[in-house]
Amino acid sequence: MMTSLIIKNGYVYDPINGISGEKMDIYVKNGKIVEEFSEKDADIIIDASNMIVMPGGVDIHSHIAGPKVNAGRLLRPEDHRKDPVPRGVTPVSGVGYSIPSTFIEGYRYAIMGWTTVMEPATPPLKTRHTHEELNDIPIIDKGCFPLMDSNWVVLEYIANREFEKLKIFVAWLLSVVKGFAVKIVNPGGMESWGWGQNVKSLDDPVPYFEVTPREIVRGLARVNEELRLPHTIHLHTNNLGIPGNYETTIETMEAVKDITPAEGRKRVIHITHVQFSAYAGDSWRNFASGAADIADYVNKNEHVSIDIGQVIFTDTTTMTADGPFEYTLHKLTRFKWINSDVELETGAGIVPYIYRPKIAVNAVQWCIGLELALLIKDPWRVFLTTDHPNGGPFVYYPQIISWLMSRKAREEVLERAHSAAKKRTTLPDIDREYTFEEIAIFTRAGQARVLGLEKKGHLGIGADADIAIYDIDPKKIDPSKDYKAVIKAFSAAKYTIKDGEIVVKDGKVVKDIRGKTIWVDVQIPEDVLQQIYEEVKEKFMFYYTVNLNNYPIQPTYLHKEEKITLPLY
Numbered sequence: 197m198m199t200s201l202i203i204k205n206g207y208v209y210d211p212i213n214g215i216s217g218e219k220m221d222i223y224v225k226n227g228k229i230v231e232e233f234s235e236k237d238a239d240i241i242i243d244a245s246n247m248i249v250m251p252g253g254v255d256i257h258s259h260i261a262g263p264k265v266n267a268g269r270l271l272r273p274e275d276h277r278k279d280p281v282p283r284g285v286t287p288v289s290g291v292g293y294s295i296p297s298t299f300i301e302g303y304r305y306a307i308m309g310w311t312t313v314m315e316p317a318t319p320p321l322k323t324r325h326t327h328e329e330l331n332d333i334p335i336i337d338k339g340c341f342p343l344m345d346s347n348w349v350v351l352e353y354i355a356n357r358e359f360e361k362l363k364i365f366v367a368w369l370l371s372v373v374k375g376f377a378v379k380i381v382n383p384g385g386m387e388s389w390g391w392g393q394n395v396k397s398l399d400d401p402v403p404y405f406e407v408t409p410r411e412i413v414r415g416l417a418r419v420n421e422e423l424r425l426p427h428t429i430h431l432h433t434n435n436l437g438i439p440g441n442y443e444t445t446i447e448t449m450e451a452v453k454d455i456t457p458a459e460g461r462k463r464v465i466h467i468t469h470v471q472f473s474a475y476a477g478d479s480w481r482n483f484a485s486g487a488a489d490i491a492d493y494v495n496k497n498e499h500v501s502i503d504i505g506q507v508i509f510t511d512t513t514t515m516t517a518d519g520p521f522e523y524t525l526h527k528l529t530r531f532k533w534i535n536s537d538v539e540l541e542t543g544a545g546i547v548p549y550i551y552r553p554k555i556a557v558n559a560v561q562w563c564i565g566l567e568l569a570l571l572i573k574d575p576w577r578v579f580l581t582t583d584h585p586n587g588g589p590f591v592y593y594p595q596i597i598s599w600l601m602s603r604k605a606r607e608e609v610l611e612r613a614h615s616a617a618k619k620r621t622t623l624p625d626i627d628r629e630y631t632f633e634e635i636a637i638f639t640r641a642g643q644a645r646v647l648g649l650e651k652k653g654h655l656g657i658g659a660d661a662d663i664a665i666y667d668i669d670p671k672k673i674d675p676s677k678d679y680k681a682v683i684k685a686f687s688a689a690k691y692t693i694k695d696g697e698i699v700v701k702d703g704k705v706v707k708d709i710r711g712k713t714i715w716v717d718v719q720i721p722e723d724v725l726q727q728i729y730e731e732v733k734e735k736f737m738f739y740y741t742v743n744l745n746n747y748p749i750q751p752t753y754l755h756k757e758e759k760i761t762l763p764l765y
């Protein structure tokens with residue numbers, strides 16, 4: 197039985213529908229936002245007087261599922277030991293901190309009022325595992341982004357300039373592994389890493405294939421837009437984590453400027469966790485922020501969106517498909533390290549890391565994420581992430597929100613951080629403070645729009661009834677001064693409503709429901725598929741350890757799905 201409910205008298209922030217803190221009522225039936233109906237017909241009436249009502253939070257980039265995340269869990273027993281979550285606190289027990297168990301991931305997102313989360317890096321061959329974990333994560337809706345930049349078939353089609361075949365292959369791959377978007381990590385870097393090398397610039401060719409990162413990014417961006425996929429390409433830059441890399445980031449954005457976007461949008465690329473790709477200086481000694489230059493580029497060019505990848509001063513775990521970067525980090529820290537290679541496709545590395553306020557590099561990194569958020573003027577193109585768990589666990593989102601809403605909150609951290617934070621960044625000079633409306637764009641509306649999720653991130657008629665209610669009065673509280681009240685309110689939602697059901701009340705999970713896995717199914721006519729099928733089959737026969745017939749993931753594998761169907765042409 198689906199519940200019908202009315203949320204009365206809340207201050208509603210729904211930027212997609214132009215609503216900014218107006219007092220109004222929201223009506224929910226059968227899991228959707230609906231037109232007004234009589235109070236007599238409501239099963240539940242929630243009094244949201246003096247509270248904020250927003251769409252459920254959306255996270256465009258958070259490592260929550262798959263082989264790399266699970267290897268991270270195995271690597272770090274000490275991480276789990278400091279944050280056990282007994283049964284009773286949540287419906288199912290588990291562990292938290294930087295790499296929580298699947299159940300705790302879902303509960304903790306829901307407790308904060310987040311209802312949709314994207315796992316941003318899955319090796320296609322191992323996506324069966326990713327779906328097993330996504331199935332396990334309660335409450336939230338989710339999706340995953342298959343890694344494509346070091347895939348042999350992709351590299352070969354790009355080398356041969358066979359873009360029609362590349363398009364069919366990308367569509368096929370996305371559909372057979374039930375993925376949502378095209379992920380690119382250090383383009384070409386993982387294939388190079390297989391040879392003990394890396395690519396060092398956009399024009400540094402990948403061994404054997406002789407294609408450059410520039411060609412990979414342009415080729416995949418072009419077919420992504422021709423396919424009209426809901427999201428643009430989602431890219432982690434070359435040279436990530438290396439001083440001076442802000443220039444590579446700007447060059448990467450510039451490299452796709454002339455690509456024609458899909459109808460209805462201006463963007464052709466999303467660059468993720470840009471904090472890690474916004475470094476000036478040419479060594480760790482003169483390491484400085486390059487955020488202002490990147491923000492300036494984004495302000496002048498509409499084809500780019502980004503998320504920040506904010507750093508938190510804490511002990512966390514880094515994990516990425518950028519294997520050579522993790523090797524560099526391992527050499528720097530001497531911390532334990534996992535490296536993995538996924539035949540013909542990609543790989544990954546994992547290393548624990550501790551961000552310390554008194555370390556110059558870490559202090560500058562902390563500033564960079566905030567500089568990006570505060571210097572980029574268009575709130576619809578810059579979003580909240582920590583690249584969980586790389587910059588820090590997602591449970592710190594409320595703190596980040598407070599830093600953006602309060603200059604005073606930022607200054608408190610700057611005071612105790614290494615002096616490099618003041619000298620080598622622009623953060624101390626920035627006055628801007630986010631409004632609640634901008635926070636709603638930064639954490640849900642903008643993210644949903646850039647992901648192309650039409651029923652998420654807003655509270656218009658027909659939208660999914662994913663709603664967060666926060667116990668904070670925007671008419672009484674001045675977030676600039678009372679930033680601790682902001683942290684408190686966003687840390688534990690008064691109510692989280694998922695698909696029209698109350699799942700969290702007073703910061704506690706009260707109902708354990710199953711979320712959906714959202715994926716894109718491109719309809720490829722049989723005769724069109726034949727254009728690539730024999731070639732792909734040959735690759736599987738000669739090189740893969742699996743048979744092509746065992747590669748596609750059956751639809752029944754997903755416990756609860758939402759399929760976005762697109763025609764190929």
Ligand SMILES: [Zn+2]
Nearest residue numbers: 257316469583
């Ligand atoms: Zn990431």
